[in-house]
Amino acid sequence: MNLTRGENSMKKKWLSRVMAVALFAALLSFGCAQKAPEGGQAAKPAAAEAKAQSKNVYTGSVVGKSNKAKTISIEVGKGADAKTMMVRFDDKTKGLEFAETGEAAIINWEQRGDDKFATTIKPKLATLPEGVTEIGVEELNKLISQNAPLTLADARPKARYDQAHLPGAISIPVPALEEKKEAILPKDKDKLLIFYCGGYT
Structure with missing residues (x-):
């Protein structure tokens, strides 16, 4: 099958766009993404995700951090089910650099008296779409x-x-x-x- 110069050029542009989108989805192996769950499981609905929060773990988006008050606010769940939770941090808290406003994070905490204190903070990584390679x-x-x-x-x-x-x-x-x-x-x-x-x- 012979393609004209115009058809060949259009095919190259289309292929370039497909590759760009596929490569974006991969987001490389620099720690930005995790493998999709086994068995092709769909993402949990917001209500189920909020309920799935472990007793001493908050997963969500950091909405605020005060170095003066030594507190972090994190929004867990989505939509009508979203709740903003607050934890304190101290010199023992590991991974404080991941508690930046707008960043997705996983905060492990422990109860000390009336307050919840963050023990470790990790980034919550994106999930690669099915069929995408890195x-x-x-x-x-x-x-x-x-x-x-x-x-x-x-x-x-x-x-x-x-x-x-x-x-x-x-x-x-x-x-x-x-x-x-x-x-x-x-x-x-x-x-x-x-x-x-x-x-x-």
Whole structure:
């Protein structure tokens, strides 16, 4: 089957877009994503997720942190079932750097008198869609060393990107991508688009 130059160009552009979306979904192996649950289980509804909160664990989005009062507020559940919970922290709390406003976190806590104290805080990582594979660090290094035409996109919040990022990377935070979709992606569809996130680089 012979394709005309125009048909071949259209096919390349379509393939580039599909690859960009697939690579975004993978969000690499830099700690941004976890494997989907075995057996293709669907995500829990908000009410079930809120009820599934372990007695001494809060999982949700950090909505506030006060270093002066030494408290963290975290929203657990979604929609009408959402509740804001507050825990205290002290010098024994591990992972305090993951308690940043707007970040998803898992807070383990213990009761001390009338107060709940955070013992450990971990980032809550995204789940990869079914059928999406990841690119490893070695493969990324190989692409970079071969001067492959690619664009590195940092999917972390802009404030984290501003603190540190891979050389040459551009900032495309996940919420901005969800809101603006393809409009925020680089115009050059012939370059490989590789997203990464999670942790300082």
